[in-house]
Amino acid sequence: MKDKKYLPSVLIMYLNYFIHGVGCSVLGQAVIKESLATSWGCDPMSITKISAALGLGRLVALPFAGPLSDKLGRKISMFIGGLSYAVYMIGLVFAFNAGVNGGYTIAYVCAIVGGIANSFLDTGIYPAVAEAISEAPGVATMGIKFFISVSQMFLPFFLGVAVSTTATGATSYNHLFWVCGIAYVVLAALILFCPMPDTDSTNGEKKQGLIASMKETHFSIESIAMILIGFTCTGTFQLWLNCAQNFAKDVAGWADPSAMQTYYSMGTLIALIVTSFLTRKIKDVRFILAYPAICLAMLIVVLVAPSQTMCTIGAFVIGWAGAGGLLQIATSVCNMIFPKIKGTVTALVMIASSLCNYTILTAAGNMTPSGVMTMNIVLTAVGVLLGLYVNLRYKNLVAQD
Numbered sequence: 001m002k003d004k005k006y007l008p009s010v011l012i013m014y015l016n017y018f019i020h021g022v023g024c025s026v027l028g029q030a031v032i033k034e035s036l037a038t039s040w041g042c043d044p045m046s047i048t049k050i051s052a053a054l055g056l057g058r059l060v061a062l063p064f065a066g067p068l069s070d071k072l073g074r075k076i077s078m079f080i081g082g083l084s085y086a087v088y089m090i091g092l093v094f095a096f097n098a099g100v101n102g103g104y105t106i107a108y109v110c111a112i113v114g115g116i117a118n119s120f121l122d123t124g125i126y127p128a129v130a131e132a133i134s135e136a137p138g139v140a141t142m143g144i145k146f147f148i149s150v151s152q153m154f155l156p157f158f159l160g161v162a163v164s165t166t167a168t169g170a171t172s173y174n175h176l177f178w179v180c181g182i183a184y185v186v187l188a189a190l191i192l193f194c195p196m197p198d199t200d201s202t203n204g205e206k207k208q209g210l211i212a213s214m215k216e217t218h219f220s221i222e223s224i225a226m227i228l229i230g231f232t233c234t235g236t237f238q239l240w241l242n243c244a245q246n247f248a249k250d251v252a253g254w255a256d257p258s259a260m261q262t263y264y265s266m267g268t269l270i271a272l273i274v275t276s277f278l279t280r281k282i283k284d285v286r287f288i289l290a291y292p293a294i295c296l297a298m299l300i301v302v303l304v305a306p307s308q309t310m311c312t313i314g315a316f317v318i319g320w321a322g323a324g325g326l327l328q329i330a331t332s333v334c335n336m337i338f339p340k341i342k343g344t345v346t347a348l349v350m351i352a353s354s355l356c357n358y359t360i361l362t363a364a365g366n367m368t369p370s371g372v373m374t375m376n377i378v379l380t381a382v383g384v385l386l387g388l389y390v391n392l393r394y395k396n397l398v399a400q401d
Contacts, residue, residue, distance in 0.1 A: 006132040009194035010140075013125045014147045016082060016187055019180050020121065021151030022158065023089060023114060026176070027051045028242035030249055030257055031159060035171045039096050040104045044246060045372075049365035050104075050111050051242050055357020057115020062351055065119040069127070074196050077124030081117045082188030088114030090181035093174045115354075131197035145272055145325060153265030156258040222337065222393050223345050225386045229288055229330050230349035232383030234356040236295050237322035239376040240264070242361055244315065247369035252306040263312055264319035271324020279329070284336065285394050287329045289387035291321040296380045303373045327353060337394070 026032055028051060033044040069077035091110030095103045126141055133140035162176035241264070248257035275287070295318055302314040327349075334345045360379070364372045 005195050006197065009191070009196060010129055010132050012187055012190050012194060013078070013129055014143055016078070016085075016121055016125060016184070017144045018147045018151045019183055019187075020085070020118070021148035022155060022176070022180055023085060024054065024118070024148075025152050025155060025241055025261065026173075027111075028245065029155065029159065029261065030245035031163075031171075032173060033246070035173060036096060036103075036107070038170060039099050040107075041100045042104060045243070045367065045369070046104075046365050048242050048361050050107050051238075052358050052361035052365065053108050053111035054115040054118065055354050055359075055361065057112035057117075058119045059115070059351065059354040059358055060112070061116040061119035062347075062354060065116075065123045069120070069123040074124045074128040075191055075194075077120050078128070078191050079188050081120030081122075081124060082184045082191065084113050084117030084120065086181045086184040086188070088117060088181075089177045089184065092177045093181075096172060096174055096177075115357075128196055134197075141328075142272060142276065142325075145328070146269065149265045149268040149272065153262050153269065155261050155265075159258065222390055223334075225390050226330065226334050226337070226345060227348045227352050229383060229386050229390070230327065230352035231356040232379055232386060233288075233292060233322070233326045233330060234353040235360045235379040236292065236299075236376060236383065237318060237326075238357055238361060239364060239372055239379070240299075240315075240318045240322060243364055243369060243372040243376075244311065244318075247302075247306070247373050248308070248311040250369050252308055252311050254308045254311060257308075257311060260311060260315040263315040264323070267316040267319025267321075268323045271320040275325055275329075283394075284329050285333050285391055287326065288333055289384065289391050291324075291326050291329075292380055292383040292387055294321040296377065296384055299373065299377045299380060303370070303377065333390070337390075 027036075027047055030044070033047040036047055036050075037044040065077065068080075088110045091113070092107055095107035095110060097103070098106055125144065129140040129144065158176055159173060162173050162179070164172050164175060166172050245257040245260055248254040248260060279287070298314050298317040298321075302310050331349055334349060360375075364375065367375065
């Protein structure tokens, strides 16, 4: 980093995503699902619908979070995102305490707020860290994924420390929700006093909106395929992250499958490092076929031969090939194949990703763990076919541009 004055700002921005790593995956943990389900008097799998609400909130905020960040500045976007995330985390405390008296509804509404928070944090922090570490923007944004993965790797430990028993004998993880919520309030306050690159310079360039850009864009079959890959690759890791532990417990007979989260995050962390080197030797477009194919094979093995060992291996492999930057690689491929409409296609890829979060996880909330695993196999298989088509067309597409 050339300008050291931005170092505290970058650290605070990364810490936001460290806590986000807990917030975006905590509802997928089997012990959390059981605790909340007991409090709300519902089936543990129905908690997946609360996770889906995060995707709904992100989808709702996507159209205006970006323009507001550009207009009002990164600080305001991050401040709104931080406070909104605090509402989500602390709201889970009140939802748990409410029990059958509206607890599920409170959690669902708070999760929507959490999704909105995610959009504001993304549109504020992603460009801000890239601007602060301008000499290596790719490494800067990769750091975000790194901090998320580290927090997810330690999540089972955090849960072990935070677990408590209420006066009624119920298992509670409210201490973790309180800590995360308060931390977001503190970080939101600190960010207001930190220097940001966009506040040190002015740029009067007017950016074209997504809707206006779409009206002027000609969408080819290949561009539509890339947008759909944003949907399928998100579904692969989101279904695993939110439902695989239920499969391990109910089908494979693993009493406490929380360790799967650690192996999943380890796979993601290693993939971030290894894939960054591999992309120097292998074209990015090859990964949108190879990684989904690896995920597909692993999912089939886990479903056909369920065991604690297979679930552990599966967690690592899906963390690597499913969550280790595949969505980011897909957006990178969009930039290479469609340079004239890269902004529009990339935005639509992210919208497809958010749409997947909501629709697929909502559907999963009504299914058995085995049914969810089967749905994941079908969805990933579609992703493999889409990746194959884009790879077959890649030479022609590059030649045209």
